[in-house]
Amino acid sequence: MFDVQSIRKDFPIFSQNENPFIFLDSASTTQKPQSVIDAVSSYYDSYAANIHRALYAIGEKATDEYEGVRKKVKEFLNVPDTHSVIFTRSTTESLNLVAYAWGQKFLNSDSEILLSEMEHHSNLVPWQLVAQKTKTSLKFISLTNDGTLDLEPIDSLFSRRTKLMSVGHQSNVFGTVNSIEMLIAEAKNVGVVTVIDGAQAVPHMQVDITKLDCDFYAFSGHKMVGPTGVGVLIGRTDLLEEMDPFMGGGEMIDTVTLEKSTWNRVPWKFEAGTPNIAQVIGLGAAIDYLKNVGMEKIHAHEKELLDYGLDVLSLNKEITLFGNADNRGAVIPFNVKNIHPHDLAKFLDTDGICIRAGHHCAQPIMNHLGVTATARASFYLYNAKNDIDALAESIEKTARIFA
Ligand SMILES: Cc1ncc(COP(=O)(O)O)c(C=O)c1O
Numbered sequence: 138m139f140d141v142q143s144i145r146k147d148f149p150i151f152s153q154n155e156n157p158f159i160f161l162d163s164a165s166t167t168q169k170p171q172s173v174i175d176a177v178s179s180y181y182d183s184y185a186a187n188i189h190r191a192l193y194a195i196g197e198k199a200t201d202e203y204e205g206v207r208k209k210v211k212e213f214l215n216v217p218d219t220h221s222v223i224f225t226r227s228t229t230e231s232l233n234l235v236a237y238a239w240g241q242k243f244l245n246s247d248s249e250i251l252l253s254e255m256e257h258h259s260n261l262v263p264w265q266l267v268a269q270k271t272k273t274s275l276k277f278i279s280l281t282n283d284g285t286l287d288l289e290p291i292d293s294l295f296s297r298r299t300k301l302m303s304v305g306h307q308s309n310v311f312g313t314v315n316s317i318e319m320l321i322a323e324a325k326n327v328g329v330v331t332v333i334d335g336a337q338a339v340p341h342m343q344v345d346i347t348k349l350d351c352d353f354y355a356f357s358g359h360k361m362v363g364p365t366g367v368g369v370l371i372g373r374t375d376l377l378e379e380m381d382p383f384m385g386g387g388e389m390i391d392t393v394t395l396e397k398s399t400w401n402r403v404p405w406k407f408e409a410g411t412p413n414i415a416q417v418i419g420l421g422a423a424i425d426y427l428k429n430v431g432m433e434k435i436h437a438h439e440k441e442l443l444d445y446g447l448d449v450l451s452l453n454k455e456i457t458l459f460g461n462a463d464n465r466g467a468v469i470p471f472n473v474k475n476i477h478p479h480d481l482a483k484f485l486d487t488d489g490i491c492i493r494a495g496h497h498c499a500q501p502i503m504n505h506l507g508v509t510a511t512a513r514a515s516f517y518l519y520n521a522k523n524d525i526d527a528l529a530e531s532i533e534k535t536a537r538i539f540a
Contacts (some may be wrong), residue, residue, distance in 0.1 A: 139434050139437070139438045141438070141518075141519065141520070141521045142521075144430065144518055144519050145519050145521075147170040147171060147172070147426070148168045148169065148170050148171070148519055149171055149174070150168050150169075151168075151519065154489075156489050157488060157489030157490075157527070158489050158491075159488075159489055159490045159491065159524045159527050159528070160491050160519070160520070160524075161490060161491060161492050161514040161515060161516065161520065161524060161528060162491045162492055162493045162513075162514075162515060163340075163360070163515050163516065163517035163520075164309050164337060164360070164468050164493065164513065164515035165493050165515070166359045166360060166365070167340065167359065167360055167361065167362050167517055168362070168517075168519060169362055169363070169364070169419075169423075170362055170423075170426050172422050172425070172426055173362060173363060173364065173419050173422045173423050173426065174419075175422070176418050176419050176421065176422035177364055177415045177416065177418065177419040177422075180199065180202070180414060180415040180418050181415060183195075184198045184199050184202075185199070186198075186199045187199070187411055187414075188200040188203045188204075188411075188412070188414055189388060189405075199414060202418050202421070203412070203414055203417050203418060205421060206224075206417050206418060206420055206421035206424075207219050207222045207224075207404075209421050209424045209425070210222045210369055210371075210420075210424065213424045213427075213428065214339070214344050214345065214346045214354075214371070215345045215346055215347045215348070216346045216347070216371050217346070217347050218374055220374050220377075220402070220403050220404055221371050221372055221373065221374050221377070221403075221404070222369060222371055222404060223369065223370040223371070223372060223377075223403075223404040223407045223408065224367060224368070224369060224404075224408055224412055224413070224417050225355075225367075225368040225369065225370055225407075226366055226367065226368055226413065227357045227359075227366070227367075227368035228259055228334060228335075228336040228355045228356055228357040228368050229259040229263075229357075229368070230368055230370075231353075231355035231356070231368050231369065231370035232259055232260055232263050232303070232332070232334060232355050233263045233383075234370055234383045234407060235263075235303075235332055235353050235355075235370065235372070236263035236264055236266065236267040237263075237267065237383055238380040238381055238382065238383040238407070239301070239330070239353075239376065239380050240264070240267035240271065240273075240301070241267060241270060241271060241381075242379075242380060242381055243300065243301075243330075244267065244268070244271040244273040244300055244301070245271055245272065245273065246271070246272035246273065247298055248271070248273045248274070248298055248299075248300040248301075249273065249274045249275070249276050249296060249298040249299045249300065250264050250267075250268060250273055250274070250275050250276070250299075250300065250301050250302075250303065251276050251277075251278065251294060251295065251299050251301070251302040251303075251304075251324075251329070252264055252275060252276070252277050252278070252302075252303055252304065253277055253278040253279075253280070253286050253304050253305070253315075254277050254278065254279055254280035254501050254502070254505060255278075255280050255284075255286060255305060255308050255310070255311070255313070255315075255499070255502060256303075256304070256305055256334070256499070256501075257305060257309050257334065257336070257497075257498050257499055258498040258499065258500070259334065259336070259498065260303055260304075260305055260334040261501070264303060273300075274298070276294075276296075276299070278294055278304070280501075280502065280505050283460065283461040283462060284308065284310070284311030284313050284459060284460030284461060284462055285311075285313055285315075285462045286304075286313075286315055286316075288316060288319065288320070291319065291320070291323050292323065294320075294323070295323065295324065295327045295329060299324075299327065299329050300329060300330065301329060301330045301331075301332065302320065302324045302329050302330070302331050302332065303331075303332035303333075303334065304317060304320055304332075304333060304334070305333070305334040305336075305337070306333050306334065306335045306337065306338035306344070307335075307337035307338040307341065307342075307466045308337065308460075308468070309336070309337050309468065309497055309498070309499065310459075310460070310468070310470050310497045310499050310502050310511075310513070311459065311460030311462060311465070311468065311470060311502075312337075312443070312460065312462070312465040312466040312467060312468030312469070312515075313460060313462035313464070313465055313466075314338070314342075314462070314464040314465060314466060317333055317349065317351070318348075318349060321333070321349060321350060321351050322350075325350070330352045330353075330376070331351040331352045331353070332351070332352065332353040332354075332355070333349070333351045333353070333354045333355070334355055335354050335355060335356040336355065336356050336357050336360055337360070337466060337468075338356070338466075339356040339360075339361055340356075340360045340361035340362075340427075340517070341435065341436060341439060341466050341467070341517075342432065342436050342466075343432040343433060343436070346371055352372065352373045352376055353370060353371065353372045353373070353376075354370075354371040355368065355369070355370050355371075356368065356369055357369075358416060358419065358420040358423060361423055361424075361427060362423045362426055362427065363416075363419055363420040363422075363423030363424075364413075364415070364416040364419035364420065364423075365416070366413045366416040367413050367416035367417050367419070367420045369420075370407070372403075372404075374403055377403040377404070377406070377407070378403055382400055382406055382407065382409070383407055383409075384407075384409040384410070385398070385409060386409035386410045387409065387410055387411070388401065388405055388408055388409060388410060388411075388412075389401050389405060389406050389407065389408060389409040430518060435517075435518045438518060439466065439467035439516055439517070439518070440467070441522075442467050442516040442520055442521075442522065442525065443465065443466070443467040443468075443469070443516065445522050445525055446467070446469050446514065446516065446525045446528075447469065449525055449526065449528075449529045450469065450471060450525075450528075450529060450532075452529075453473075453529065453532060453533065453536075455473050455474040455475075455536050456471050456472070456473055456474075456532065457471060457472045457473075457474070458470070458471050459471065459472075459506060459511060467515060467516035467517070468513065468514075468515045468516075469513065469514045469515070470497075470511045470512070470513045471511060471512050471513070471514070472508065472511050472512060473512070473532055473535070473536055474536075475539055475540075476535060476536065476539050477510070478494035478495065478510045478511055478512040479494050479495070479510065480535075480539075481494060481512050481532070481535055482494035482512060484531070484534075484535040484538070485528070485531050485532070485535065488527065488531040488534070490527060490528055490531050492512055492513060492514050492528070493512070493513045493515070494510060494511070494512045494513070495510050496509065496510055497511070497513060514528055
């Protein structure tokens with residue numbers, strides 16, 4: 138039994154706002170349960186110390202807690218090896234790490250990177266930058282009008298020159314869950330390195346890295362009830378060993394002379410400087426929280442909200458819904474006739490409803506749809522059907538004002 142009301146009690150923000158507070162923007166960032174807030178503040182309250190170097194008790198505790206989260210990530214996502222788990226600041230940093238540290242070393246003017254037209258700017262711009270530097274070409278899997286990827290015929294996507302593919306697991310605009318298992322298998326068949334942007338997937342479904350068998354997988358803590366400022370890159374250890382460091386500084390070295398340095402082992406080779414210790418510890422608490430509720434239950438609850446949301450919003454003939462994938466997460470992009478999405482978002486806010494409006498860091502998708510922006514409602518474990526009723530009512534009210 139999934140009890141939304143009791144889940145909401147775990148998130149202080151819902152009780153601290155007396156006015157209506159309906160949060161429908163979890164694809165952007167999520168609210169935090171008390172257990173995550175407590176985990177972050179208890180580091181600062183009672184054992185704030187640097188990790189891997191302090192020779193006193195609180196330093197050892199901080200190190201144990203931080204390294205313990207690596208094991209939690211490994212277990213949560215069934216990662217084959219703890220050394221594959223690198224802590225970064227965000228999905229964006231994780232993808233940049235691969236683009237720079239792998240791309241600059243192994244791409245050249247005879248290579249091609251395969252992306253899709255559905256990517257978030259974070260999985261597009263780093264590849265554009267590395268492609269310019271290495272004179273590599275970019276190729277894109279086409280987007281269909283349903284908000285899915287055109288994968289037919291799949292072998293035509295790869296050429297002799299394709300060296301790397303980077304694709305999103307779940308779209309932040311349409312919610313589409315892409316057939317990445319198929320894409321990864323096909324890429325591996327032809328020796329292409331595979332990178333998956335899992336920012337919108339890890340928070341909402343049970344992801345199994347061993348089964349997926351991709352080379353790199355990236356996600357962010359703040360989209361999965363964890364703190365901002367922490368992300369993860371999971372990488373195949375043999376590839377990580379071959380790569381040059383992404384950033385230089387403390388912690389990532391083995392020996393340093395004035396002229397040159399040698400590198401620490403993986404994953405620490407990629408964690409230069411003092412990391413976001415409290416945020417990593419908070420990510421551990423977020424994983425505990427999600428595991429405790431159950432990823433399958435969260436996924437089923439979101440599916441119910443998505444179906445209900447699509448039913449309710451499609452009753453309003455002034456609303457255009459975008460995307461129509463069979464396999465889809467709880468994200469609904471839409472526009473309302475004659476109302477700019479920014480105006481809509483501002484009017485909904487007066488009823489205490491938070492939605493996203495804009496290009497969603499996916500301008501190529503907006504170009505494909507022929508719009509400059511859309512509104513977007515996205516749901517998570519703390520949303521209930523009456524949040525969607527309130528959204529529909531507030532849209533109708535706004536439409537009456539604009540009429
Ligand atoms: C699909 C996708 N990829 C990447 C990102 C970037 O995440 P972050 O801002 O946490 O780096 C986002 C954030 O919205 C996203 O939705």
